[in-house]
Amino acid sequence: MQNSKFLFSHLEELLDFKNDNKTALITDIDGTISEIVPTPMEAVVNPDMKDTIKKLVDKFELTGVMTGRSIRNALDMMENENLIYIGNHGLEQYKNGKIYIESEVKEFIPIINEVGESIKNQLSNYDCILFQNKELSFTVHYRLCDDGEKIRKIALDAISKIKGSNLLKIGEGRKVIEIRPPVGHDKGTILYKLILENNIKKIIYSGDDITDADAFIKLNELNKQKRVKAVSIVVVSKETPEYVKESATYYVKNVNEIKEFFNWISED
Numbered sequence: 197m198q199n200s201k202f203l204f205s206h207l208e209e210l211l212d213f214k215n216d217n218k219t220a221l222i223t224d225i226d227g228t229i230s231e232i233v234p235t236p237m238e239a240v241v242n243p244d245m246k247d248t249i250k251k252l253v254d255k256f257e258l259t260g261v262m263t264g265r266s267i268r269n270a271l272d273m274m275e276n277e278n279l280i281y282i283g284n285h286g287l288e289q290y291k292n293g294k295i296y297i298e299s300e301v302k303e304f305i306p307i308i309n310e311v312g313e314s315i316k317n318q319l320s321n322y323d324c325i326l327f328q329n330k331e332l333s334f335t336v337h338y339r340l341c342d343d344g345e346k347i348r349k350i351a352l353d354a355i356s357k358i359k360g361s362n363l364l365k366i367g368e369g370r371k372v373i374e375i376r377p378p379v380g381h382d383k384g385t386i387l388y389k390l391i392l393e394n395n396i397k398k399i400i401y402s403g404d405d406i407t408d409a410d411a412f413i414k415l416n417e418l419n420k421q422k423r424v425k426a427v428s429i430v431v432v433s434k435e436t437p438e439y440v441k442e443s444a445t446y447y448v449k450n451v452n453e454i455k456e457f458f459n460w461i462s463e464d
Contacts, residue, residue: 384414
């Protein structure tokens with residue numbers, strides 16, 4: 197596995213991306229262009245970052261966000277319909293003013309709702325747990341819990357015993373447990389699909405979490421195969437697993453540094 201490098205010590209390596217308006221730039225939201233906060237409802241993309249994203253949209257042919265949030269939620273946060281939106285970790289996409297849902301996802305929506313409501317009822321005594329129904333997936337947040345690891349194990353054990361949960365995909369991120377359809381999509385496979393559909397030759401992807409590592413690893417693979425010229429950037433924190441950092445090409449230390457990079461690359 198590669199060792200990621202501090203981005204601002206290697207900006208010259210990205211001049212080729214900067215000088216080509218056909219470069220595609222895709223970014224995660226939470227923890228990447230929006231600060232991690234105690235609850236998902238508190239998260240915002242600040243006005244300066246929105247202005248920076250607008251400059252990227254104006255310069256590059258394809259700019260988008262790929263997030264675990266629903267597309268409707270992401271649209272509300274970003275307030276920019278000129279972006280491509282990929283929501284629910286790749287289960288839905290927004291382009292040309294319409295939301296497209298992967299066809300094989302729809303049949304699992306009823307059971308996701310059932311499992312989500314069941315786990316919500318079972319863990320209702322834990323005031324520190326937050327539940328988020330994202331239409332195509334269901335998330336259990338335990339960031340507010342003092343003993344997060346204990347709550348995580350309790351939640352995972354409870355989910356495993358719910359009828360129908362074995363038919364679904366149970367994933368994890370930063371202080372969250374995701375209940376999703378068992379389709380073969382993740383941020384890596386969806387990013388690859390986006391590359392093929394848009395004939396992308398150069399791409400930059402930025403993220404911060406376990407689910408973003410799928411995208412980092414896929415881009416590493418495509419790079420080695422010379423199918424695309426790609427770089428990935430991870431926003432690191434004390435919660436970032438080492439393998440996530442090592443799977444990215446470069447790292448930055450916070451959301452402000454991502455904004456600084458976006459401003460740099462958007463300049464002519």
